[in-house]
Amino acid sequence: MRIVVLTGAGLSAESGLATFRASDGLWEQHRVEDVATPQAFRRDPALVMRFYDARRAGAAAAQPNPAHQALARLSRQPGVTLITQNVDALLDRAGAQEVIHMHGRLDSALCGACGHRWPAPDRMPVGMACPSCSSPEARPDIVWFGEMPYHMDRIEAALDRADLFAAIGTSGNVYPAAGFVDIAAMNGAETVELNLAPTAPGRFDRVIEGPASRTVPEWVASLID
Ligand code: APR
Ligand code: ZN
Incomplete structure (x- = not known):
């Protein structure tokens, strides 16, 4: 997958x-x-x-939290692409592989x-x-407002092939990242949002509500354990 x-x-x-x-x-x-x-x-x-x-x-x-650590573990599985809008590099410090730093x-x-x-x-x-x-x-x-995010070719290629797309802790206010869910869904991927509260009711197939430090480790475990 x-x-x-x-x-x-x-x-x-x-x-x-x-x-x-x-x-x-x-x-x-x-x-x-x-x-x-x-x-x-x-x-x-x-x-x-x-x-x-x-x-x-x-x-x-700052220190990476359990959500960063769980995603680092997920990133070591084949077929996983991690894209972040965050500029803090905490995923990298948690040991994640090949994080795409789009901002x-x-x-x-x-x-x-x-x-x-x-x-x-x-x-x-x-x-x-x-x-x-x-x-x-x-x-x-x-990447400042008005500038083109980095690595859009790699991101679009990954979205084209995705079976599952997850948006974690993002409000969906800033494009193009906010539109990735629609591209993935159009290409047939199942979509899931992990957030304190749904950001766009109906836009994702599934919403997992709660703090990332709890929901992300549980979600990753459900995928790979
Ligand atoms: N666990 C899960 N989700 C959380 C948590 C938490 N502990 N705390 C906050 N959130 C959610 C909020 O509900 C919100 O939907 O994270 C989201 C944060 O949204 P934003 O502050 O808008 O951040 P983001 O979506 O990353 O912003 C995108 O905007 O200013 C630009 O370039 C900057 O990369 C940034 C972009
Ligand atoms: Zn120079």
């Missing part, structure tokens, strides 16, 4: 990382949409760097000039030079 799993901020909530919609989408009185854009980075790069420095520190201090990751820096990537420092200075081409255009390796 081919399984595609999409995860969102709810997966890391019990690791102490605030979800976007729960914190009213605010950071220091700024709307997240006003700091997580290419326009914001051009207008006030220091503010945007500070926002990601804070999130990077938060992610580094990038906090622990990576990206050169806006040549596309080179390298490990991000704890604090990213504005105008940091790229180690490959020396241009001062380093930025967080994060």
Whole structure:
């Protein structure tokens, strides 16, 4: 059976990382949409760097929870594709294999000039030079609003072949990820949502309600034990 799993901020909530919609989408009185854009980075790069420095520190201090660990176990089964919108890399730290980071990751820096990537420092200075081409255009390796998510070819190929699609801890507010359930269903996959509460009644074949740290280990056990 081919399984595609999409995860969102709810997966890391019990690791102490605030979800976007729960914190009213605010950071220091700024709307997240006003700091997580290419326009914001051009207008006030220091503010945007500070926002990601804070999130990077938060992610580094957090620990994977039982939901991350269960998905890491699932990822070692054949035919499983793990896609995450989370930039905290907690799935990787739990030992998951080949996680597709469609929105990038906090622990990576990206050169806006040549596309080179390298490990991000704890604090990213504005105008940091790229180690490959020396241009001062380093930025967080994060997909901002208005930018195209990474690895869409691999994701679409996995969705085309999926027998089972699961969305875990994601509100279904942000496209294209929010549309993956419809693509998978159109291709004949069974669809299941794991969330504190259903996000879109009727859109998934099945909903498993509850905190991810409890529901995800139970769901993974039902698949592979
Ligand atoms: N267990 C399961 N689900 C939970 C838990 C939990 N402990 N806590 C919260 N949730 C659910 C919420 O009910 C909500 O549906 O997780 C979801 C979190 O939704 P969002 O905060 O909208 O996060 P996400 O869907 O990942 O956001 C998508 O938006 O800002 C952008 O790029 C950012 O990747 C992010 C994208
Ligand atoms: Zn470069």
